[in-house]
Amino acid sequence: MKLNNLILVSALLIIGCSNNTTTTAVLSEKTPTEQCNDNEKVEYKSTIDIINTRRSVRMYKTTPISRDTLNIIAECGIKAPSGMNLQPWEVRILDNQDMINQMSEIYKEDNQIDTTLFRNMFRNAVAVIFLGAPKNTHLFDSGLLAENMMLAAWSMGIGSCCQGGPINLLKTNPKYKFFMDKLDFPEDYELIMCIGFGYPGDTPKPTPRNANKIKYIE
């Protein structure tokens, strides 16, 4: 099967299986592609389980994420709805550890870092997806894209963490210009979010939610 077809089939499997709320909640550490190659039964959590069990992960194993898997994550991202189907986003995937480390060295030089748990400036992720959007607009569309990617990742046992913190630094500190140029966003686009991905190295506790935010209009 051609790579593109395989990616499409895997993505459809995720969506198809995820709609079935009775699917057994078993997650393999292998990607769907690896499971298919090993003739294993591919099992996914239900969409509701995936949403309810996702946590922001800030400590990861060093295991790399294969490009097949990163492609599935990104493809699921761009399946997100967007106003008038404008798809007003740009998605850049960084899985080059040297580059992640070089960026993090600058971060370490410029910030007081407790290096005990610090592996890199992207919350220790092994891959980072940078999102660009047209300046000052269309953020909602990219938010949908981001959540699609994080949920798709989690359905394959891959944790993630949105990071708004480094955005200003990356955009304004001239030491990062080389890396920002690499993103190669169109002229009228800007960096709006970095999302770190990796196989979880710990099990974060759920963070509380305020159910009072939801009200029926009677």
Ligand SMILES: Cc1cc2nc3c(=O)[nH]c(=O)nc-3n(C[C@H](O)[C@H](O)[C@H](O)COP(=O)(O)O)c2cc1C
């Ligand atoms: C727009 C946005 C920006 C965020 N920025 C950061 C960040 O800079 N650093 C970080 O560690 N987590 C960041 N987070 C993750 C949030 O802290 C996290 O989603 C929140 O505490 C809820 O926890 P949960 O994701 O585990 O449910 C961000 C999340 C969002 C949606």
